Structures are given as structure tokens and as C-alpha cells.
Amino acid sequence: MPYKQDSGPTYAEIMQQILDSADRPVHVKEFSEQILALRPSTAKNPLQAVRNKLRQEIGRLLVFIDAETILPMRLAMKGVRFRLQLDRNTINTGLVEIDRLASYLQTTFPLEKVRFIDTNEQPIEFHVKSLVEKVKSPVLGTYDVTSLYANLGKWLRKHKAYHKDSILFTVFDWKNGVFQLEYEPYAKRNAALLSQRNQLLASLFYEMLENSPREELFKHEALPTVYNRLPDKSGYPPEHWMTVLENDKRMIADDWSIHYRDGRLSPLQELARELAGESREIQTVPFSKEQGNQVYRFKASLKHSPNIWREVEIQGKQTLVDLNNALVNAFNHDWDHMGGFWKLVPRKASSGRVRYREVELGDVNPFEESDGAKVKIAGIGLSEGDKLKFVFDFGDWIEHTLTLESITSSQAGMEYPRETARNKPRYVNCIKCEREGKQTVALWICFTCSNKYQKDMVYCEKCSEKHEDHYMEEILY
Numbered sequence: 001m002p003y004k005q006d007s008g009p010t011y012a013e014i015m016q017q018i019l020d021s022a023d024r025p026v027h028v029k030e031f032s033e034q035i036l037a038l039r040p041s042t043a044k045n046p047l048q049a050v051r052n053k054l055r056q057e058i059g060r061l062l063v064f065i066d067a068e069t070i071l072p073m074r075l076a077m078k079g080v081r082f083r084l085q086l087d088r089n090t091i092n093t094g095l096v097e098i099d100r101l102a103s104y105l106q107t108t109f110p111l112e113k114v115r116f117i118d119t120n121e122q123p124i125e126f127h128v129k130s131l132v133e134k135v136k137s138p139v140l141g142t143y144d145v146t147s148l149y150a151n152l153g154k155w156l157r158k159h160k161a162y163h164k165d166s167i168l169f170t171v172f173d174w175k176n177g178v179f180q181l182e183y184e185p186y187a188k189r190n191a192a193l194l195s196q197r198n199q200l201l202a203s204l205f206y207e208m209l210e211n212s213p214r215e216e217l218f219k220h221e222a223l224p225t226v227y228n229r230l231p232d233k234s235g236y237p238p239e240h241w242m243t244v245l246e247n248d249k250r251m252i253a254d255d256w257s258i259h260y261r262d263g264r265l266s267p268l269q270e271l272a273r274e275l276a277g278e279s280r281e282i283q284t285v286p287f288s289k290e291q292g293n294q295v296y297r298f299k300a301s302l303k304h305s306p307n308i309w310r311e312v313e314i315q316g317k318q319t320l321v322d323l324n325n326a327l328v329n330a331f332n333h334d335w336d337h338m339g340g341f342w343k344l345v346p347r348k349a350s351s352g353r354v355r356y357r358e359v360e361l362g363d364v365n366p367f368e369e370s371d372g373a374k375v376k377i378a379g380i381g382l383s384e385g386d387k388l389k390f391v392f393d394f395g396d397w398i399e400h401t402l403t404l405e406s407i408t409s410s411q412a413g414m415e416y417p418r419e420t421a422r423n424k425p426r427y428v429n430c431i432k433c434e435r436e437g438k439q440t441v442a443l444w445i446c447f448t449c450s451n452k453y454q455k456d457m458v459y460c461e462k463c464s465e466k467h468e469d470h471y472m473e474e475i476l477y
Helices: 011-020 028-038 046-056 073-077 088-093 098-104 153-158 191-211 219-229 241-246 267-275 289-293 320-330 431-435 447-453 461-467
Strands: 062-066 069-072 081-085 095-097 115-117 127-137 141-151 166-173 178-184 216-218 251-253 257-260 295-302 305-315 339-348 354-364 387-392 398-408 418-422 444-446 472-474
Touching: 011 028, 011 046, 028 046, 028 069, 062 073, 062 219, 069 073, 073 219, 088 095, 088 153, 095 098, 098 141, 098 166, 098 219, 098 241, 191 216, 191 219, 191 241, 191 251, 191 257, 216 219, 219 257, 241 251, 295 320, 305 320, 320 339, 320 354, 320 387, 320 418, 354 387, 444 447, 444 461, 447 472
Parallel strands: 115 178
Antiparallel strands: 062 069, 081 166, 095 141, 127 141, 166 178, 216 257, 251 257, 295 305, 295 398, 305 418, 339 354, 339 387, 387 398, 444 472
């Protein structure tokens, strides 16, 4: 009998009930219909409403194999394999950090209840030990963290363990926290296959990150999804997923998420960086003297008025400060404001759609030394067609898009940076002069009058003098 809408189990409880009896992948529509049979929906589109509920349970109850197929988490994680390489401390103490296993279990699973079995499915004897360690944080100061360890000393001694050997973990029972352990001596490690598996795992994470609507992945969603896209997930085990990402130059992971290594910092990370007195880390590439002498020609246009553009040339050995000054002069901006540059890196989704993420390059402060002075154009690592974002005056946020048109040799005796071309101006006439039958080019727009009359009120130099107590800006052509 269907549950009443205002009583009985929640959607999550009903999903759990159905998934507990599933022994295979389930089609989304079939699963949704089963849910609606038990808990009817008054939504305009019930199936879509249920699909939205399913998305909320990714990584907790289920995982999407593809857009129309789901798999219960207990099946998705069963057979997932990874390895931890032993170090001298582990050999000496027998302690293996249980917290490293947490991401392979239910998010709410009590780690002290983890169990291990051998290849014959017999229990492995061990005991749990908790250690208190002091951690220093620029935000929270020094505080204690309690970590759980499994003392596997007896099992390791049985195998005559040596550092560099590995423990191979297989998720045997995701719901009940059971791992099957194997011992692999270093001499039996297949280094080529391990490298291949690590690279494949990293590539799957990166592909998922590139396709994410955000510039990050939540690890509880990403982990089961990636492992179920890994060919032969029960095959030769790669490193622990965090070790794989630690060795990957494209991504970085924290306790909650995976994001681009060169991506923007969260407000909390930015605060921690500032409190720690650390300077902003800007990624640059080395370049030769020849590359430093090359000329980079950019076409810079206003983001919201792309018909207004300038072309500027600058040498590779010159800096973002030099580029900022060239753009300020070309667009006739006031010099006494800060500017900032970002590299627009294409995110190549599998759908073929190209989106851009922003990699911060540095700021320019006209009154003091800034990090933009340390970034040379050739060090950004640009190719023809690449794009930059330039923002002038962080208060008014005047945004420009720069496209690298070409990289050529410099001309002898030429001074760089320099403006080389600009759009053909589309002049407008002074609104007051037009009323008097005259045609005079407008040089100023009065925002005070524009707001009052709900249209652009533009004036020539002479007519603008009567509006000197208004908020006015020079018109850019």
C-alpha cells in the first residue's frame, strides 16, 4: 500500500529499501516508478522530482553509471581495490592509518568497527589504537587531532614485511566495513602496470572534473563514479586515490573535494594563506632568451562592448605590469587603479562544449610592488588563440578579454609594449548640440541625467561643463 505523503518513510528510506534488494544495475525510470508506487508525488513532473531526489543520494546510497542507469553503493564499491605502500615506521610499529580507508566506506561508518579478512576470507587479528597528534593551523591555531590506527604487526610479521612492500586492499563489504587484505612484496610489483593503472585513474578523475558544472568534485560522489568507470576495477590495484592525485600536476584534493591544482582558492584557504604570511603561488613556465625577445600581439576588447577593441604588442620578457600599463593607455583608463589578470583555460567537456576556468596570474598596483611584476608574458605559457581576462579598477570592474593573435619576432629599434591597431570609432553626437542643429562629437556620458531621463545623455566637452557636479564618465570609442 502506498505511503501517505505526510507520514511514513522518507524518500531516502524508500530508496534504501529498494536498493537493498537490488543485485544489478537499475534503470532510472524503473527505479523512480518503484519509488512513486510507494510514495506518490504531487509534483507537476513526478519522475523529474524523483530524479532530483536521486541526485542528492549520489555517493551515499547510489552512483550513476551513466545518465539513465544507477548502481547501489554496496555493489558499486564491492571489489574496488587500492594499495598502500609500507614505510619504515609502519614496519616498526605495525600501525596502518584507518582514516586512509574512510573514503572507501559509508560516510557515516564508525571507523573503529573496520574489519579485515585474508584471501581465504578468514578474519585477520588486529586491534585499534588511537593516537593524539598536534596540528598547527593559521586559522585555528594548534589543536589536537585523534587518529585511528590498525595494529597489523602480527600479520605483517607473518609475511616478513619489508618497507617498500605493499598491502593490497579490496572492498569486500562496503556496508559493514570489511576489507580483504593481500600482501605484495616489492619484488613482485608490476611497476609498468601500476603506473598505467595510476594514470588511468587520474585521467578518469580529471575527465569528471572537466565535465563538472563546478570547478570541483565532491569526493564522496567522485570516488564511486570513477572506480566504476575504471576498466576491471577488481584488477591490478592502483595506489590509494589520494596518493594518485598527490602525484598528479593537474588536480589536488582535500578532505571534502577535488579541484584544479592551479584553481582559485576558497575564501577559507585564502584567509589561511594570508594569516600564514604566505605569498600567492603563481604557476609560470621557464622560457629561453629567444622566447623572451619574441613579440606577443593581443587583441583586447571590452567584455560588454566587444566592438571596442585595441591591439597591443609586448615582448615575452616584459611583465604583467607592462601589459597593464599598455592597456590602460590604449583604453584611456585612469592610471590610479589596480588591475588583475587571469588565464582563461578551456575545460573540454565530453559533450564537445568548451567552457573556461580562470587561473589567477597576478595583480598590478600602481602605488607599490605587486605580484604582477614577477610574471613575464613568456612565462604564462601561451599559444596563439589563448585568452586572458584583464580587469581594471576592482570597484567598477571594467573587464576585458585578451586573445593572443600571434607570436612573432621583434623588429629592430621598435619600443614595446605598443598599440598597433584599434576599432573604427562609432561616434555619437552631443544630445544638446543636436537640439540646436549642430553636430558635435559627444565625449562624456552623464549618468546622473541618464538615470533621470532613462536614456543615454551624452555631451561634448563644452556642454559637459554644466554637468560638472554630476557623475560623468568619458566615452570610450
